[in-house]
Amino acid sequence: MATCYRHPSRETGVSCSNCGRPICPDCMTTTQVGMRCPECAKQRTKVMRVRDMSAVPRLTYALIAINVIAFLAEGNITATGGGLGNDVYREGALLGSSELAPFAGQGVAHGQWWRIVTGGFLHENLIHIGFNMYVLYVLGQMLEPALGSFKFAVVYGVSLLTGSLGALIVSPHSLTVGASGAVFGLMGATATEMRARQIPLMQSGVGGLILINLIISFTIPGISWGGHIGGLIGGVLATSVIRLGDRHRAQALALAGCALIAAAAVSGAVAAAKSSEVERSENGQPVGTISPAP
Template identity: 40%
Template sequence: MEQQAVTCYRHPDRETGIRCTRCERPICPDCMVSASVGFQCKECVSQRGGSHVQPRTIAGGSVAADPFLVTKILIGLNILVFILVKAVGDRLLNDLDLYAVCGHDITGQQLCFGVSEGPGEWYRLLTSAFLHQEYWHIGFNLLSLWWIGAPLEQRLGRSRYTALYFVSAIGGSAAVLLLAPDAPTLGASGAIFGLFGATAVYMRRMRYDMRPVLILLGLNIFFSFTWANVSWQGHLGGLVTGTIVAIGMLYAPRERRDLVQWGTCAAVFVASLAVAAIAVAQVTS
C-alpha cells in the first residue's frame, strides 16, 4: 500500500517530515521557528508570546535578511578572478591552478610544480576553485551555483553554507591530486558538485520527492565521464565531501548539533588535506 505524502499545513504543495512540537501539525522550512526542543509553527510561537525566539534554518543557522548573500559574493569573486585572468593572461592561470607534478631537467635534477613545489604552493587547493578560462565554463558553473547554491544557502544559513562550499572545493582538489596529479585543473565544479550532494541530502531529510535532484545529478555525473577535458576526479571528490558534510549538518542531533556539525566539517577538511598530502608524497617520491 502506498503511503500518503505529508504536506505542510500552510503550504499544501510542499511535502515535509517535520512537525510542530506543540500542535504536531506538519510544517515546511518557511514555517519553522527553532524552539528549545525541535521546531514550532509560527502560530504556536505567537500564541505563547514568543517574538523573542530567533528564527532558525533547518540546520540551526540564523535566518538572514538576505538569504542569498554568500552565493552572490561567491559569484562575484569568480567573475572578478575571470576578468583578471583575461587581463593578465596565462601567467595568472599558471600561478593559481591546481596540479602536482615532478620531473627532471636535462641535468637530471628533479623539478616540482604546483603543490608539489612545497608548502608555499598549497593555496592552489582553494584558488583553483575560483579559476575559469572559457566563457562557457564560467557561465555554466555560475548558473549552477545560483540555481543550486542560493536555495541551499537559505536552508542552511550563511556560515554552514560557506563551510560546505569551501570544504567541498578542497575535497575536489584533493581528489584531483590523488587521481590525476599531472593534469592542470581549474573551476568551481568540485564545490558545485558538493552543493548537488548536499541538496540530495536535504531533499531526503525533508522527505521530498528525490527524483528531480537524482536525475539532475545523474546527468551531471554522466557528462563528467563523457565530455572531453572535464575533471571527473574533482567532481567526484566534491560530491563525496559535500554529501558527508551535509549529512553531519542536517542529521545532527539537536542536543549536540553545533559539535556534530562543525566537527564533521573539520574532520572532512582534515581528511581532504591528508589525501592531498598523500598524493603529493606519491608524486615527489
Template identity: 40%
Template sequence: MDHVASSTPDARSVPVCYRHPDRESGVRCTRCERPICPECMVSASVGFQCPECVHGGGPAHPDTPAGAGAGRSMAAARPRTLAGGTMTADPRLFTKVLIGVNIALFLVQQAVGDSFTVRFAMIGQYPGVQGVADGQFYRLLTAMFLHGGITHLLFNMLSLWWIGGPLEAALGRARYLSLYFVSGLAGSALTYAVAPHTLSLGASGAIFGLFGATGVLMRRLNYNMRPLFALLVINLIITFTPGFNIAWEAHVGGLVAGVVTGYAMVHAPRRNRALVQYGTCALVLVAVAVLTLVRTTQLT
C-alpha cells in the same frame, strides 16, 4: 470507541501535527522542527514553517531552558535555520559574493592571460612549472575560483545560484561557507591524488558538494528527490563522457565530501550541533591534508 490520535512519541511511529493531533504528517517546521500538516504549512525560503514561527510566536529553539538569563534568552530568540544557523535578511548573500568573486577572477584571467591561470590553477607536478608537489598547496584553493572559458563559468555560476541560494538559506552563512570550501578542497585533493600531472580548474568540486548536501536536505524534508537525481545523473554522464575533458576527480571528491558534511549539518543532534557540524568539517579537512601529503611524498 472513537480513536483519538496521541502526539506522544511512544504511542505512534508517525508524527502528528502539533496543532491538529488527528492528522499525521511527515513534514516539520524548518524553524522549530515541530510536525505540521498541509493546512498549517506556510511556504518559506526553504521548506515550510508553522503559523506560530511565521508570526514570531513559535519557540526559537526546542531546547531553550526556562528561566534562562536575559542575554541568553535574547540569543536563543533569534530565528534559526534548519541546521541551527542564524536567519538573515538576505539568505543568499554569500552565494552572491561567491559568484561575484568567480566572475571577477575570470575577468582577471582574461586581462592578464594564461600566465595568471597557470600560476593559480590546480597542477600537481609538471615539467617547467612548480605545482602542489613543490609546496604550492594554495593551488588546492585558488583553482576553485578559476575557469577555462565563458561557457564553463556560466554553467557553474548558474548551478551555484540554483543550488547554493536555497542551501545557504537552510544552513546559514557560516555552515554554508564551510560546506562549500570543504567540498571544493576535497575535489582538488582527489584530483591531485589521481591526476597530478594535469591542469584543472573550476568551481565544480564545490558545486557538486552543494548537490550532495542538497540531496541530504531534501531527504530530511521528505521532498521529491527525482528532479535533483535527474540533474545529478545528467551532470555525472557529462563528467565521464570522453571528449568533454572534465576532471571527474574534482566532481566525485566534492560530491562525497558534500554528502558527508551535509549529513552532519542536517542531522546533527541539537545538544552538540555545532560540535558535530564543524567537527565533521575538520575531519574532512584532515582527510584532505593526509591525501595531499601522501601524494606529495610519492612525487618528491
C-alpha cells in the same frame, strides 16, 4: 524501534523531517515538507519563506563575484578555448607536480599548497565559468537560506577541498581549474537536505541535475571527474555531519567534524601529489603532462 524524544515510553517509526528526531502522534505537526516536531514546527515559516529579504543568499552572490573577478584576472577570456593565461592562472591552477616547462618543480608536492584552494576559483573559458556560476546560483538560492550562510560556507569550503583531493588522486600531473568540485558538493548537499525533508529528488529536478552532470563527467574527455566525485562526496558528508549536529544539539561538534574532513582532504591532497611524483620518478617517467582539465 526508536522512541519519541519527548515521550520516551512511546515507540514510533516517524522522525521530524527537519531535525530527524523521533516523534509520536501527539508530537507530530503536518507541514508542506513532511512531519515536524513541535520545535521545528514553530520555525516552519522561517524555513519555507526562502525568498524573504532576510534570506537573500548573499554568500552565493559573493562567491559568484569572486569567481568572476578571478576569471577576469586570469586573461583567459575566450568563449570555448583555453590556455595557460597569465601568472594568476599558472600560479593558481591545481597541480600536483610536474617536470615539464614552464611548470618544472612546481605544484602541491613542492610546497605550493595554496593551489588546493585557488584552483577552485579559476576557470578555463566563458562557457566553463558560465555553467558553473549558473548552477551555483540555482543551488545557492535553495541551499543557503535552508542552511544559513555560515553552514553554507562550510559545505562549500569542504566540497572545494575534497574536490581538489579527488582531482589530485585521479590526475595529479594535469592542470585543473574550476568550481565544479564545490558545485558538485552543493548538489550533494541539496540532495541530502531534500531527502531528509522527504522532498522527492527527481520531481524537484535536483536528482536529474546530478544524474546529467555525472554522465557528462564520465563521457566528455578533459573533464576532471575525480574532482566532481570528490566534491560530491564532500558535500554529502559535510551536510550529513551538520544535520547530525542539529539533531543532537551539538553544532560545535558538527563544525569540528567538518573541520576534520577539511583537514583530512588537505592532508590527503598533499600526500596524493607527493606519492604520485615519487612513483613516476621511480619508474623513470617524466613527471607532468600539462593538459588543462575543466
